[in-house]
Amino acid sequence: MKKLTKEDILKGKDRQETVHIDVYESSVVIRPLTDGELSSVFAVIGSIPLKEDGTPDPASVDITKNFKALRLVTSLGLVDPRLSEDEVADMKFGVPEFIGTRILEISGISPNIKKKT
Known part of the structure; x- marks a missing residue:
């Protein structure tokens, strides 16, 4: 079994994926988020309510x-x-959510859901 190295750990955010955006008839390149970046995202959401x-x-x-x-x-x-957050907010409706969801998927946060935008 291979021992996990510091280089292996730090190259996780270097993974890139091309995602096609139908409404723009173009593609973008994305990467997974780091733990620190995800912490910033969760701070925006705050506590998540629980079911019974x-x-x-x-x-x-x-x-x-x-x-x-x-x-x-x-x-x-x-x-x-x-793009800055303000520039992302100027995208066509639904596109930031589509891209953001895919970024969360490759970051290991949400289930892999295939959806077209």
């Missing part, structure tokens, strides 16, 4: 916080083109 069975209830998260968090995720995870 104790599992997280993402449906109860304030929609405004959810959109803001996904814009932050998109801004942090876009490699090409690089």
